[in-house]
Amino acid sequence: MDTAHADPTAADGTTEDLQAHFEHTIRRDQRIEPRDWMPDGYRKTLIRQIAQHAHSEIIGMQPEGEWITRAPSLRRKAILFAKVQDEAGHGLYLYSAAETLGADRADLTNRLIEGRQKYSSIFNYPTPTFADVGVIGWFVDGAAICNQVPLCRSSYGPYARAMVRICKEESFHQRQGYELLMTMMRGTDAQRAMVQDAVDRWWWPSLMMFGPPDDNSPNSAASMAWKIKRHSNDELRQRFVDMTVPQAQKLGVTLPDPELRWNEERGRHDFGTPDWSELQRVISGNGPCNTQRLERRAAAHEEGAWVRQAAAAHAAKRAAHEPKGAVA
Ligand code: BYC
Numbered sequence: 245m246d247t248a249h250a251d252p253t254a255a256d257g258t259t260e261d262l263q264a265h266f267e268h269t270i271r272r273d274q275r276i277e278p279r280d281w282m283p284d285g286y287r288k289t290l291i292r293q294i295a296q297h298a299h300s301e302i303i304g305m306q307p308e309g310e311w312i313t314r315a316p317s318l319r320r321k322a323i324l325f326a327k328v329q330d331e332a333g334h335g336l337y338l339y340s341a342a343e344t345l346g347a348d349r350a351d352l353t354n355r356l357i358e359g360r361q362k363y364s365s366i367f368n369y370p371t372p373t374f375a376d377v378g379v380i381g382w383f384v385d386g387a388a389i390c391n392q393v394p395l396c397r398s399s400y401g402p403y404a405r406a407m408v409r410i411c412k413e414e415s416f417h418q419r420q421g422y423e424l425l426m427t428m429m430r431g432t433d434a435q436r437a438m439v440q441d442a443v444d445r446w447w448w449p450s451l452m453m454f455g456p457p458d459d460n461s462p463n464s465a466a467s468m469a470w471k472i473k474r475h476s477n478d479e480l481r482q483r484f485v486d487m488t489v490p491q492a493q494k495l496g497v498t499l500p501d502p503e504l505r506w507n508e509e510r511g512r513h514d515f516g517t518p519d520w521s522e523l524q525r526v527i528s529g530n531g532p533c534n535t536q537r538l539e540r541r542a543a544a545h546e547e548g549a550w551v552r553q554a555a556a557a558h559a560a561k562r563a564a565h566e567p568k569g570a571v572a
Contacts, residue, residue: 266280266281266282273471275399275404276400277402278344278345286472287346289463289466290342290345291345291346291347292463295338295352296361296362296364299352299356300363302335302356302541304366304384305331305332306537307370307533308327308328308371308380309328311324311374314374320424327381334406337406337409339352353545356538357538357545359529359538365452365527366384366449366450366453368526368537369532373441373442375425375439375441376445377421378421378422379442379443380421380446382421382422382491383447383450383488384453385417385421386421387484389411389418390480390483390484390487391453391454392407392410393407395473399472403472422495429495439495440497443498444500447499448500448522449522449526451485451515452520452523454478454480457477460520461476464476464477485512485515486512501516503515504516
């Protein structure tokens with residue numbers, strides 16, 4: 245019998261047995277669920293990644309949200325409103341997934357506001373024109389799809405299931421961004437220039453969304469062994485470039501990378517190296533909009549305190565009136 249692949253479900257509860265059962269589950273590509281035993285490192289890594297992901301969705305409402313009151317038509321306003329609301333929803337599914345691991349949502353929010361937990365670097369760049377809304381949909385949601393579709397097969401059940409719905413919505417978001425840009429490209433010279441300018445500003449930060457290069461990604465080895473991440477940062481970045489180049493050609497814009505070209509031998513595009521020192525600067529709080537993003541988030545949290553208090557009072561009142569042992 246191949247003992248390395250035997251099912252150790254007859255675990256008697258010792259840590260070794262539980263660890264063996266966990267590894268067996270991962271090896272067989274089955275899901276770890278909240279009540280299953282898991283190593284501390286696995287739990288910690290998941291809380292870290294899911295919390296950062298949730299924070300990114302919530303902070304990610306700001307750059308596009310700034311355009312809701314200034315959208316050029318009622319139709320564009322309604323679309324943008326719906327997209328930003330979807331992002332709030334994604335944040336909520338993800339905070340719920342983090343809670344299944346024992347994290348506390350209020351604590352995660354405090355960690356974000358106090359700068360003790362990260363969110364995606366991409367949301368620290370400004371959105372000076374309406375073309376930025378289109379380019380965020382095309383590039384940022386496009387990058388999110390490349391990164392998140394494999395996460396639908398992540399080994400932790402609640403995270404993987406949250407990703408299925410999120411990816412469906414991201415895919416709609418990407419199309420709306422591209423459609424907006426197509427419309428602008430059919431417009432005036434000024435509109436075309438606005439699109440090209442937004443593409444020039446967002447291209448490199450979008451490549452940085454995938455994280456540092458593989459040889460400088462401290463979390464990747466463990467995350468990939470645990471099948472939390474299914475592909476490396478560089479592999480996903482490459483997929484994004486290969487997917488986006490033909491879309492740029494169809495749209496009629498140029499991507500701001502003189503080294504970008506098709507490599508016949510590899511069957512993939514070669515491209516230049518992002519400025520990794522810029523990524524480090526932005527991640528460590530010194531990007532163009534970091535301060536503004538966190539101040540807004542903190543202000544919204546404070547302004548929402550009365551809602552949380554009212555909800556807690558309502559829940560307490562209900563609990564006091566419910567017969568003991570009642571199931572909601
Ligand atoms: N920005 O070892 P590494 C969206 C950090 S929102 C900031 O490679 P890992 C949307 C990294 O956390 C989509 N920090 O890490 C919303 C780590 O720091 P710690 C957001 C970054 O985790 C609104 C350190 O650098 N997507 O779609 O293996 C509107 C070393 O990195 C970044 C997700 O959150 C960055 N770009 O890989 C529109 C996807 N890159 O924690 C759209 C889920 C790296 O050790 N997350 N860092 O202090 C992931 O897939 C992975 O966490 C990452 C990083 C690929 C991002």
